[in-house]
Amino acid sequence: MKAAVLFEAKQPLSIEEVTVSKPGPREVLIRTAAVGVCRSDLHFVDGAYPHAMPTIPGHEAAGVVEAVGSDVTTVKPGDTVVTCLSVFCGHCEFCVTGRMVLCVNPSTRRGKGEPPRLMLGDTAVAQMLNLSAYAEQMLVHEHACVAIDPDMPTDRAALIGCAVTTGAGAVFNCCDLEPGETVAVVGCGGIGLAAVNAAKIAGAGKIIAIDPVPEKRALAEKLGATHSIDAMSETAADEVVEITRGGVHHAIEAVGRPQSAATAVKVLRRGGTATILGMMPLAEKVGLSALDLLANKRLQGGLMGGNRFPVDIPRLVDFYLRGLLDLDSIIAERIGLDRINHAFDELRKGDATRSVVVFE
Template sequence: MKAAVLFEAKQPLSIEEVTIAKPAAHEVLIRTVAVGVCRSDLHFVDGAYPHAMPTIPGHEAAGVVEAVGEEVRCVKVGDHVVTCLSAYCGQCEYCVTGRMSLCIDAAVRRPKGAPPRLMLGDVPVAQMLNLSAYAELMLVHEHACVAIDRDMPLDRAALLGCAVTTGAGAVFNTTDVTPGETVCVVGCGGIGLAAVNAAKIAGAGRIIALDPVPEKRAMAEKLGATHSFDSAAETVADEVVALTRGGVHHAIEAVGRPQSAATAVKVLRRGGTATILGMMPLGEKVGLSAMDLLAGKRLQGGLMGSNRFPVDIPRLVDFYLRGLLDLDTIIADRLPLDRINEAFDELRRGETTRSVVTFG
């Protein structure tokens, strides 16, 4: 199969012929139809986060089940599926206490000594985030995918695997927005726009979007933002606090920069909560001042939208099919696999929302 292989950080990906194994017990072979180009992949490509090499990035995908191994019960051949990097074992403390997105049990990977799922000649290829989706086929644990309604277009469905699950999940799960509460979203890429749209679905009152790119702010308003401001302006936090007469109930950071996290804290009202979704540079810290603590402000992370994806993703599909969740607006471009490096260059410029690699 053709796949985009990363041999070295800070170098372009190379389209190579990679061998994929047959499904073992509890494994699913998926024909990839669409993959989103996510900034999380870019962190590994640019070397901000370490990973074993060679590897195949890509983690925001949808496709069709080609084959299943023994004991697979979650999906069957022919199912349309969305994959999710937060594969869950179903047995650890995190899983049985309802925090499936925190599961890191090795049971979802092949055991040591077993043949690898991916090979490049006689060299094993490290599978990224349990998926490695920039490839014509994916071989994953059955708990890394979920079947969806076949009426759902798979290029839109791919976005549910990360951006929408993370952004919408931050609203529905991590912060549990109450109707009428105010929400500020810092950063209007794919994740931030999904958070804006979800805040509208959740019945938030004022929904404020912050981004330095005017086109992204306009898109946020189309998706449900009641107000938008230039996040690069020095007075932006003061403007949000003034507009909301004391600050917002919930601030969601969807960029992954210390400055954005600081803005998320600054715009909070007393007792408000800041949720950080973006992947910060390793070594960075985000904190609350003594006065923030005295004001009852809270700061939290929100890995993958605190998802229970076997339940959450079909619900998000339903939202789309009923016209509540707007995924069409979020997609900026569709391109073939051999243009993956162009897509990453566009992502580095920060002017686009979401590109999707499609396999025709």
């Protein structure tokens, strides 16, 4: 199969012929239909986060099941599926207490002594985030994918695998948002736009989008933001406080920069909660001041939107098919796999929303 292989950080990906193994017990072989180009992949490509090499990035995907190994019970050949990087074992402490997104049980991967799932000639290819989706096929654990309504277009379904699950999940699962409460979303890329859309679905009152790009702010307003503010303005946080008469109940950071996290904390009202979704440089820290603590402000992570993806993803698909969730507007371009480096260049510029690699 053709795949985009990363041999070295800070170098372009190379299209190579990679061999994929046959599915073993509890494994699913998927013909990839579409995969989004996510900033999380860029962190590994640019070396901000370490990873074994060579590897195939890509983790926001949809496709069709081609074959399954023994003991697979959740999907069957012919099913349209969305993959999710938060693969779970189903029996560890995190899983049985409803926090599947935190599962790191190694039983979902092939162990030492077993043949690798991916090979480039005689060299094993490290599977990135349990998926490696910039490839014509994916071989994954059955708990890394979920069957969806076959009427769902796969290029839009792919976005649900990461951006939408994370952004919408932050609203539905992490924030415990009540109808009428106010929300600020810092950063209007794919994740931030999904958070804006989900806040509208959840019945939020004022929804304030903060981003430096005018086109992204306009798109956020199309998806449900009641106000938008230029993130480059020195008075951005003060404007949010003024609009909401004291600050927001919930601030969602969807960029991955310390300044954005600081803004998320600054725009909170007393008792408000900031949820950090972006992948920041590993050496960075985010905190609350003594005055913030006295005001009962809270700061939390929101890994993958705290998802329970076998339940959440089909619901998000239903939201789209019913016209509640707008995924069409998030896609900036559809490209072939051979233009993957172009898509990363566009992501580095920060102006576009989502590029989607589509396999014919």
